[in-house]
Amino acid sequence: MADLWQEAMDHAVAVARKAGEIVRHAVHNDMKVLCKSSSVDLVTKTDQKVEQLIIDSVKEKFPKHGFIGEESVAAGEPCVLSDNPTWIVDPVDGTTNFVHGAVFVLLFQLEFGVVYSCIEDKMYTARRGKGAFCNGDPLQVSDQKEINQSIIATEFGSNRDPEVVDVIFSNMRKILCLPVHGIRGAGSAAINMCMVASGCVEAYYEIGIHCWDIAAAAVIVEEAGGVLMDFEGGPMDLMSRRIIAANNKTIAERIVNEIKAYPAIRDDAPL
Numbered sequence: 001m002a003d004l005w006q007e008a009m010d011h012a013v014a015v016a017r018k019a020g021e022i023v024r025h026a027v028h029n030d031m032k033v034l035c036k037s038s039s040v041d042l043v044t045k046t047d048q049k050v051e052q053l054i055i056d057s058v059k060e061k062f063p064k065h066g067f068i069g070e071e072s073v074a075a076g077e078p079c080v081l082s083d084n085p086t087w088i089v090d091p092v093d094g095t096t097n098f099v100h101g102a103v104f105v106l107l108f109q110l111e112f113g114v115v116y117s118c119i120e121d122k123m124y125t126a127r128r129g130k131g132a133f134c135n136g137d138p139l140q141v142s143d144q145k146e147i148n149q150s151i152i153a154t155e156f157g158s159n160r161d162p163e164v165v166d167v168i169f170s171n172m173r174k175i176l177c178l179p180v181h182g183i184r185g186a187g188s189a190a191i192n193m194c195m196v197a198s199g200c201v202e203a204y205y206e207i208g209i210h211c212w213d214i215a216a217a218a219v220i221v222e223e224a225g226g227v228l229m230d231f232e233g234g235p236m237d238l239m240s241r242r243i244i245a246a247n248n249k250t251i252a253e254r255i256v257n258e259i260k261a262y263p264a265i266r267d268d269a270p271l
Contacts, residue, residue, distance in 0.1 A: 005111045008062065008085070009127055012114040015057045019050045020118030023092060027119065050091035058087055068212060085111075090190070090212040113216030115190045124194045124220050132197050132223035139224040141247035142199040147254045150202035153184045153192040157208040164208070171205075171259040178258065193217030193245045197224035203246035205255055207231070211238045214245075221245045227252050231259065 026046040055067055066086040115124040124139070126132035132139040144150055152175055156168055172183060184201055186192050190213065192204040197220045215238060218228055228236035229244045229252045236243055246252035 005127065009112045009114065009125070011058065011061055012087075012112070013116075013123060013125060015054055016114055016116040016123070017118075018057075019053055019091065020116050020121075022046060022050055022053065023118050047092045051089055054087075054089050054091065088212050088215040113219035115194055115216050115220060117191055117194075122194075124197070124217070126197075126220040126223035128219065128223070130223070132220045134194070134198065139194075139197045139220070140199060141197060141221070141224050141226040142202050143247070144202050145248060145250050147178050147180060147202075147251055149181060150251060151181050151184055151200075152255070153186065153195060153201045153204040155185050155187070155189065155192070155206050157206065167207075167260055174258045175255070178254075189213040189243075190217040193221050196226055196245050196247060197221045199247070203244065203251050203255055205231075205242075205244045205259065207242045209241055209243065214238070214243055218243075218245070229253075229256065231256060 023046060058065060058067070062085070064084050066084050068086060068088045112127040113125070116122070117124070122134055124132070124134050126139075142150075154172065154175075156165075176183060184192075184195075186195065189204075189206060189209045192201070192206075193214060194217055195201045196204050197217070218236065218238070221228060226245060226247050227249050229246070229249075230236055230240060231242050231244065233253065233256045236245075244252050244255050246255065
């Protein structure tokens with residue numbers, strides 16, 4: 001009997017590589033940059049071109065599958081999971097980094113995750129129950145259990161509301177004063193989570209991200225032995241727009257105890 005999930009995952013990897021070629025070409029050539037909601041919330045013609053490539057390719061091969069994509073949702077399409085298999089697509093995750101030369105392409109289907117860091121040529125993949133890999137090599141989270149010997153990843157996001165910025169800086173100050181070894185940020189939620197899966201950092205947290213920012217990497221983190229948690233300590237809610245991804249529950253719960261979360265924003269709220 002054919003393994004339909006493996007067939008879909010293989011297709012995701014293939015189309016991610018094609019998308020990566022487009023992104024690499026844009027980085028080294030002309031790139032049209034547009035603003036979305038603010039000067040720090042950016043979209044490029046490449047985002048839109050890559051998302052369309054992915055959707056067209058998947059629709060042709062899997063016509064009954066649904067989609068949630070950053071650029072299509074921003075254009076007014078609904079952000080809801082259908083009863084059919086659903087692909088969650090972020091064509092270029094970390095667009096602010098993209099216009100500065102660091103780019104990431106992300107694909108996701110509910111049973112597996114694919115994150116392609118095309119400038120580094122690192123293909124992160126995971127399938128439920130079958131482990132996580134980078135370029136075919138197995139991934140495993142760090143075994144560190146002491147927060148004061150950990151490196152934590154986070155991002156500022158694109159929200160510049162003064163109250164939100166105050167919360168972000170307050171949280172970072174609390175984490176730094178535990179103390180921890182340091183705070184890092186790759187400019188992409190997906191890559192930060194893949195860093196957790198790779199054992200490069202012990203945890204990542206952020207408020208204000210969307211489901212397309214974290215969906216693929218969520219599978220990769222769990223398959224590498226990590227945990228996903230909400231800021232209030234319960235399981236991660238993909239639509240809550242906040243996440244803690246950590247190498248183990250001890251580190252995740254310590255972060256929960258230290259940081260303050262402003263109220264969750266549902267993914268169906270205005271962008």
